[in-house]
Amino acid sequence: MDNIAGTKSSLTWVVHISVALLVILWLLPTIGLFVSSFRTADQIATSGWWKALTASEQNLTLRSAAPDTQVETNGLFVIEGQLFDAAQEAEISAWGINSRAIDAFKPGDTADLRKGGTITVQTDGSYRMENTEAFAGKRGQRVFVVATVPPELTFENYRAMLFSDENATGMVKAFFNTLTVTIPATVIPILVAAFAAYALAWMDFPGRALLIAVIVGLLVVPLQLALIPLLKLHLNIGIGKGYLGIWLAHTGFGLPLAIYLLRNYMVGLPRDIIENARVDGATEYQIFTKIILPLSFPALASFAIFQFLWTWNDLLVAKVFLIDATGQTTVMTAQIVELLGTYGGNWEVLATAAFVSISVPLIVFFTMQRYLVRGLLAGSVK
Amino acid sequence: MKRPLYAGVAALALMTNAALADGHLPIAPGEGGLNWASLEAFGAANNLEGEELTFFGPWLAGEAQSFKDMMAYFGEVTGAKWSYVGSDSLEQQIVIDSEAGSPPNLVAFPQPGLAANMASRGFLKSLGSDTADWVTENYAAGSSWVDLGTYADASGNKDFLGFFFNVNVKSLVWYIPENFEDAGYDVPTTMEELKALTDQIVADGETPWCIGLGSGGATGWPATDWVEDLMLRTQPPEVYDQWVTNDMPFNDPRVVAAIEEFGAFARVEENVAGGTGAVATTDFRDSPKGMFSTPPQCYMHRQASFIPAYFPEGTELGADADFFYFPAYESKDLGKPVLGGGTIISITDDSKAARAFMEFLKTPFAHEIMMTQEGFLTPHKGANPETYFSDTQRGLGDILLNATTFRFDGSDLMPGGVGAGTFWTGMVDYAGGKPAQQVADEIQDSWDALK
Structure with a gap:
């Protein structure tokens, strides 16, 4: 192994080529969908998207x-x-x-x-x-x-979705409704989970290990189990269907993963810093706000991305806890399903809607993605 | 005397316009040959200022718009605030909402099986015997509509709980007249002629049928319609009724014969576009497009009245594409049976506005305003057929009004586990080559298991 430093392994090219191939394979469906979003319904029905380019x-x-x-x-x-x-x-x-x-x-x-x-x-x-x-x-x-x-490509699908009279108001309303759901549903679980994760990582109290095990165990419980009981609870205590209900539901469903991720990250922080602070007379709250939170920023950011993507794309939880018969609280996903038509055959709309809906998560992801990798790695590898 | 009333309606329209985000009034009061008097009389009798009405239905996009337009007139004349929400997962959502205690005022069920299920859990409110009497008197084949809307409630008492609104006809074969002209074919008027035409097209080296059973989780349902239609053409309607209630077992030779009749069309390699292997895998929405390809992949497509929504854009019904009645056997004296389906409106959360809306649905106007838009058929005898959107719609309406026998889609009447389960999957198996007897035996077994 004398070539470990200096010369490159001849296998580098194999690695590069296989990475490129995998990336292409992985992106192929997305590219197909993207091309389809510029085609008319009849074109989609009669020929494949790859024929649209030549x-x-x-x-x-x-x-x-x-x-x-x-x-x-x-x-x-x-x-x-x-x-x-x-x-x-x-x-x-x-x-x-x-x-x-x-x-x-x-x-x-x-x-x-x-x-x-x-x-x-x-x-x-x-x-x-x-x-x-x-x-x-x-x-x-x-x-x-x-x-x-x-080749014939058209912007008609995008125009129909975003600027036509019949769809534009609905889409704009749904867009802001989705933001109203997503932002609190991302912030609340992070707040709660950061406190919990600190306690589980650095505070000594009896039953801590058991509590961690229970939380990890909750990760495997499918949320569908809780839909009807939780909705009944909301109706009984007077929350009903609405934004407060869906924030609580998303918080509850997101917490186990949030606590687990953040705790694993915080446990990996150097013990010396925290003990030093304790010796210097810092309270637990000061340690948490002045030392742990700033150091945990990558983990917080990576969870925020996860939670944001999941709540943005959610349809099931929104349908159960939010969307009622008044029709005022439709979210993007529900609006897109409606555009598909009664028998669900409008594929050109689906392709277009996917890219309209994806744009916000993409912006969020690219502005925060450097934290995602760092946060995930720091949480899992010691 | 009429003029001030119209003016009143118009003034009301101006006042409430701001409150109505969705839905507009596509036709100005007094125009289009609609029964405006019935709307005015209804509005005069019902003042719902300050009341709210929520409606939950299966219609999306364009169809939802038609319905909202109709609701807009209701809102105009009564002053009620209304909203309509459509969902493609209505079957699940309405159950969740009702279980949790937050149902909308009114629901439109896409099929009676679901309504019967909801009724047995006590979620539907009685519409009263006067509404049942009204349907009997004013709908063509009225008593059969009452029977189809009568379900057992939580305590097992039969009650009239569902009001049929928006019916579709399934016994239709779609074709392209110019393709028939090019090839010199005539529209068949009997089942014998239809079978002869099928053979003729095969003999000419072409493919007669486009059949697609694909429909995501509901794959197989188009074949159940075929079998039901053929059941009505080979057996008297009483036998059909016994079959649907399982008084006659599913594996009875008469049912197996009907399944094999379907096989005579769909399981012959040369009869279907793409061969028999393509039958189960082709999506029902893409299937009719074969008729429109160049050169045509097939000449005929049997499907319900909603299918033109999936014809290529710009297709002019009546000229570019047309339909004929899926004919009956001349040799069997069974009249002109028609298979159909329809949506049922029920009250899930009682209120003054909900009751008023059910009254509104009895006015000819409510039907006529829907008839002026695409995709709506009604058995209401008091509605003016002149108001139908197109000649094609009117033709479909005539089939409905003139049917000697009308029977509801049988798979919708069977228990969910069969009619929306093993019947579908069984037909996919049959299309894939399983013997009809074996398929029927298995469906009967699954039915026994549900009892």
């Missing part, structure tokens, strides 16, 4: 202008127009007028229509229908094309 050959069903746009010149009835939208640049390689033979004709060919007359379609999608009699009916002729279509 020009692709697609089969399309298009329709000519309706017969009421026809022009008569010298006894010849003509309908002219463009199959594609004005902004779309597509190239037709084959076309047809029967759903059984969608590529029967080449661009420039002329096809006989079943109800009389002819149609000619060019590569760029322009067409000309001719007939010696007037075209009848209310609708235009269906034209099937095989065309190479450039």
Whole structure:
């Protein structure tokens, strides 16, 4: 092992490549969701998101202008127009007028229509229908094309979610409701847990070890068990459904993990500092506020991130303790579920909503993430 | 005499507008051929100034908006403060809220099984015999709607607890008329013709059906609708009723025959888009899109009246896509049976406003204002069919009003463990290749276990 300092192990590249691969694998679903949020519902239903990034050959069903746009010149009835939208640049390689033979004709060919007359379609999608009699009916002729279509992404989903009349007010209300839930539900458990963790780490009293064991044991109790009994309690003591109730519920559900994390961190602080302070005559409260709290900041921050993410993304607890039939206390998650529609098929909304909803936790995470790693490591490794 | 009343409504609208965050009045008073007189009479008889009404329902997004618009008129004429909250997990949430003692005033149940369950725990308040009589008289096939809304309460007494509002028709086959024209097919009017058409399409080298059973945790339910529809087309309605209550066991040969009828469509490789393997895995919401692809992957799709919501954007019903009645056998004299479903409104927290709202639902206006919006059908005989949103909706409404036999979705009437459990999973197994007899035996076993 004489190369331990100085030269790099030749395995470094393997490590780098596998890390890169894992990261890509890990991010793939998120990227897919992100691309999908810029696509329309029909696009999502018909092709995969990876096809959205490059020009692709697609089969399309298009329709000519309706017969009421026809022009008569010298006894010849003509309908002219463009199959594609004005902004779309597509190239037709084959076309047809029967759903059984969608590529029967080449661009420039002329096809006989079943109800009389002819149609000619060019590569760029322009067409000309001719007939010696007037075209009848209310609708235009269906034209099937095989065309190479450039990638088409749209901001429509985001606009519909954030700025349209029907959704914007609901989303803004839900956003502030969520903040009203999240911030106290993050601050309260940290306050309580910091005191408890200090006591469990540095104060001697009988039954301390047992108390720690009980708290660790509470970590494995699923919160679903407590939903109905806790709601009944809230209603009996007059809290009812509302913000106070959900703050208490989130505090209760978050405390075991908070105490456990913070206690493990505080136990690892150097004993000498605390004993020195005791010798100098500091009270327990002074030790806690002047020494322990500043030193524990990374652990506090990392738990704050955890609790914030969990309360931000929570739907279950909010539905049980907060959202009542008045509809005034909807949170983001519930609002997003509502946007999905009665039968839950609006995928484009889901993809978009995920990224709208994720933006705040992302900001919180990136501003505090340096504490997250430090806090977690300091709590677990001695 | 009418003019001042309209003016009164309009003035009220201006005053209360600020209080109403959601819901607007899509149609100005006096327009659209609606029965405005019934709204005025109702408003004159009910002053609910200062009262509050909370409503909890399964409708979200667009459908929720339609309902809120209807509630907005209720709020306008009575002065009551109202709110509507929709949830996709209503089944769980209403039970939690009722258990804990904080239910809303009114609930719309998506299916009677849940309402019956809530009734047996004593959470629903009686609607009274006069409401039952009203339904009998004013709904097409009224007494069957009363029966479907009558449940046993906590002490076992039968009582009328659920009022049907917003019905859907399930016996429909959707198709694209222009694709039929291209291929020269005619719309079948008998089951024999439908089967011949299926074979014809296969013979032409195409795929006749798009069938998708996927629906997350509820995967399999579209197949139960198939079996129920075929049950009504192979057996008289009395047998259907016995089947639903388990007076006739699930593994009776007549039920097995109906399951196999479904198999004749769905378990033949060439009959379904993607092959039989795709039946259980395709999501029911994506399934109809096969008809619209280029070239079409299939020609027909049997699904309830709500499915156009999942047609591609911009699809014009009646022109781009249309429906025909899922036909009955000509050889069997069973009339024109129709399978349907519907939402039930019940009182969970009694109040003056809740009672008034149930009265409001009896006015033709409440139905007509919903009819002017997409996705609503009513059996109310007093409502003006002219107000339906589209010709397609009107056609669906006609099927409902003209049905010789109307039967409710059987899986919704069966106990939850069967109708929303083993029946679903059993049909997925059947689509995957399990024999019909074995599937039926297993479902009957699970039913016995619940007794």
